[in-house]
Amino acid sequence: MQPAIPTGALLDRVRADLGRPDASTQQLRSALAEVVPAAEELLAQVAALQGQLAQARTCPVTGLPTRSAWIVQAQAVLEAGPAAVLLVDLDAFKPVNDRFGHAAGDAVLAAVGVRLAEWAAAEGATAGRLGGDEFALAVPDAPGLAARVTRLRTLLTAPVAHRDLSLSVGASIGTARTAGLDDPGLSAALARADAEMYQAKGRGRRGRRLARIMPLRTSALLTRALTPRKAA
Numbered sequence: 001m002q003p004a005i006p007t008g009a010l011l012d013r014v015r016a017d018l019g020r021p022d023a024s025t026q027q028l029r030s031a032l033a034e035v036v037p038a039a040e041e042l043l044a045q046v047a048a049l050q051g052q053l054a055q056a057r058t059c060p061v062t063g064l065p066t067r068s069a070w071i072v073q074a075q076a077v078l079e080a081g082p083a084a085v086l087l088v089d090l091d092a093f094k095p096v097n098d099r100f101g102h103a104a105g106d107a108v109l110a111a112v113g114v115r116l117a118e119w120a121a122a123e124g125a126t127a128g129r130l131g132g133d134e135f136a137l138a139v140p141d142a143p144g145l146a147a148r149v150t151r152l153r154t155l156l157t158a159p160v161a162h163r164d165l166s167l168s169v170g171a172s173i174g175t176a177r178t179a180g181l182d183d184p185g186l187s188a189a190l191a192r193a194d195a196e197m198y199q200a201k202g203r204g205r206r207g208r209r210l211a212r213i214m215p216l217r218t219s220a221l222l223t224r225a226l227t228p229r230k231a232a
Contacts, residue, residue, distance in 0.1 A: 059113070064117060067128065070127070070130070073128070078186055078189070083138055086173055087135075109133070116137065120139070124139070141177055149175055174193040
């Protein structure tokens with residue numbers, strides 16, 4: 001069995017054969033018979049690489065674009081005209097994960113992904129998962145945006161059926177309209193939406209950090225207060 005000719009060398013040889021003015025029909029057929037399998041192999045490799053790239057750009061749990069893929073799509077929405085960027089953070093998601101397990105948490109995330117995708121498709125928007133329980137959307141700005149965001153919140157907070165459970169989470173949504181920003185770029189819009197989202201939660205980032213620390217300090221104080229003192 002003859003060793004396979006490297007694809008590049010094979011294509012160079014076939015190109016030379018096809019360019020010969022004195023090449024016979026049989027020689028041309030023979031050249032094409034060699035190049036077709038090589039072309040098919042190259043196309044198969046390209047298709048495999050495209051599949052891997054698409055998989056890397058898609059969250060396997062939610063089916064939404066990952067952060068890097070969403071950024072590209074969101075920038076296209078912003079460049080097309082006035083737009084709004086929404087940042088969504090699920091409330092009380094961690095207790096669902098902790099109490100009922102990761103399968104339950106994934107069920108909630110999957111349902112949220114479907115609902116976000118459906119809402120985005122109806123609005124001409126693009127939705128993506130930034131990480132954890134945080135999601136983002138870029139939507140063309142239009143009258144009635146606030147009412148449509150309210151509808152989105154209602155969709156996201158509907159119960160999720162998982163086995164014999166009915167799981168519910170909240171959703172805090174921050175909205176930033178590019179028309180109201182000094183810098184209409186995506187980074188500035190995300191920063192504004194982030195601030196609006198935490199305002200919707202009723203606390204800022206500092207408050208969120210303190211909320212994680214305070215229970216530990218309070219618990220320690222209570223422990224000391226409730227521990228009987230030894231008699232002197």
